[in-house]
Amino acid sequence: MTTRRKFLASGAALATGAAAMAAGGKASAQWDESYSGGPVDRPTLPPGLPGRDYKPVVTPSGGSLEWKIVDGVKVFHLVAEEIDHEFTPGLNALCWGYSGRVNGTTIEAVEGERVRIYVTNKLPAPTTVHWHGLYLPNGMDGVSGLTQKPIPPGETFKYEWTLRQHGTFMYHSHHDTMTQEGMGLIGMFIIHPRDPDPDQIVDRDFVLILAEYRVDPDTRRPNPLENSDYNVLTMNGKCFPGLDSLVAKTGDKVRIRIGNLSQMNHHPIHLHGYRFRVTATDGERLPLSAQWPETTVLLAVGQTREIELIADAPGDWAMHCHMTHHTMNQMGHNLPNMVGVEPGDLDRKVQQFLPGYMTMGQTGMGGMDMSGDISDVGDRGMDHGEMALPKNTIAMRKIEGAFAPLSAGGMFTVFKVRDRLSSYDDPGWYRHPPGTVADKASAAELRRDKINISQT
Numbered sequence: 001m002t003t004r005r006k007f008l009a010s011g012a013a014l015a016t017g018a019a020a021m022a023a024g025g026k027a028s029a030q031w032d033e034s035y036s037g038g039p040v041d042r043p044t045l046p047p048g049l050p051g052r053d054y055k056p057v058v059t060p061s062g063g064s065l066e067w068k069i070v071d072g073v074k075v076f077h078l079v080a081e082e083i084d085h086e087f088t089p090g091l092n093a094l095c096w097g098y099s100g101r102v103n104g105t106t107i108e109a110v111e112g113e114r115v116r117i118y119v120t121n122k123l124p125a126p127t128t129v130h131w132h133g134l135y136l137p138n139g140m141d142g143v144s145g146l147t148q149k150p151i152p153p154g155e156t157f158k159y160e161w162t163l164r165q166h167g168t169f170m171y172h173s174h175h176d177t178m179t180q181e182g183m184g185l186i187g188m189f190i191i192h193p194r195d196p197d198p199d200q201i202v203d204r205d206f207v208l209i210l211a212e213y214r215v216d217p218d219t220r221r222p223n224p225l226e227n228s229d230y231n232v233l234t235m236n237g238k239c240f241p242g243l244d245s246l247v248a249k250t251g252d253k254v255r256i257r258i259g260n261l262s263q264m265n266h267h268p269i270h271l272h273g274y275r276f277r278v279t280a281t282d283g284e285r286l287p288l289s290a291q292w293p294e295t296t297v298l299l300a301v302g303q304t305r306e307i308e309l310i311a312d313a314p315g316d317w318a319m320h321c322h323m324t325h326h327t328m329n330q331m332g333h334n335l336p337n338m339v340g341v342e343p344g345d346l347d348r349k350v351q352q353f354l355p356g357y358m359t360m361g362q363t364g365m366g367g368m369d370m371s372g373d374i375s376d377v378g379d380r381g382m383d384h385g386e387m388a389l390p391k392n393t394i395a396m397r398k399i400e401g402a403f404a405p406l407s408a409g410g411m412f413t414v415f416k417v418r419d420r421l422s423s424y425d426d427p428g429w430y431r432h433p434p435g436t437v438a439d440k441a442s443a444a445e446l447r448r449d450k451i452n453i454s455q456t
């Protein structure tokens, strides 16, 4: 029960706290600077240099934006522009991106340095850039109309502030975001710590940004109005097999920084063969006691996570979104369910009216081995096994695997770990030690283990 004396005492404490806050003091020991964006008066430090102050990240199929130092400030130039982008061989679209890449231009900087980022708008529409997760003066936050005027087509704006944090962040358009993010205006913003703890230093430091697009067959642009049925699911703007593999040497300490700026979907990213530790959120790095083990990390839209592991198991390990529709390329999701159905010549009949029609396979989609272009086929018809596809379509294109065609696409890549590497270039498919690959069981083995496979 609260006595009047206690009530007055707590009121007095609140008043004291409010006075302290008003005077710029701290309200309590728990509510410290780490929750408030850090002290605004933290001094600017000299620019950090790769090799001396940090080890650069690797953005598979992408790269870090160039910079120069002018009077102690790290100067970047980001260009928003239309790009004829290849999601994977066979699927191109006119997207919007930054400085020559769609999703794959990473900004890399160091805690404490001052950055000046010029943004040139070469789009046909106004734009802005929001620095997602960063502590900065409000007027640098990039929200069109709220904190700045939009950048008109053809003009260049300047953003400048001092980086007062480190970690994995993102940047994206904040003008007509549905359209502009849906066209590809997103990227990762990595800030290295000024004085990393030994446990923060890794051998391989990968960056992946997740996104989703709607590209209809025989069209040349993503449709940003789509709100649920995405058919091109990407990491760094690429869908499998278009994305470079993540390559590590056995024993390497590996960090994978993942961000999600998809339009609508969260993505549970699963790595085969390993467990990893979630070591940082977009808020801050977690102390060792607060890091947690996982095999799948969920990336909500707008979130980043860092995961770390020791690459102690050689092989080709799949790493992918675990939503099964997100590991297919350019699927149509309104097909009739034909699993278990004998379609006969249904395709031929329907194609008289709908030339691009294709029935879902009767055992699923995995066994369909088709490629080609509808224009190559002419009047020859479209038998199963020789199915033609509309232009700019990759749904069923064969992806060669080490053993057989791979029935995977979309938000999927391969973590390749090798005992010996002369470089971190793609080493090709893994060569498994003899006797370590699943294969047809012999009759002798079945007899030995009394496995009865006779039909009843």
Ligand SMILES: [Cu+2]
Pocket: 265, 266, 267, 268, 321, 322, 323, 326, 411
């Ligand atoms: Cu997904």
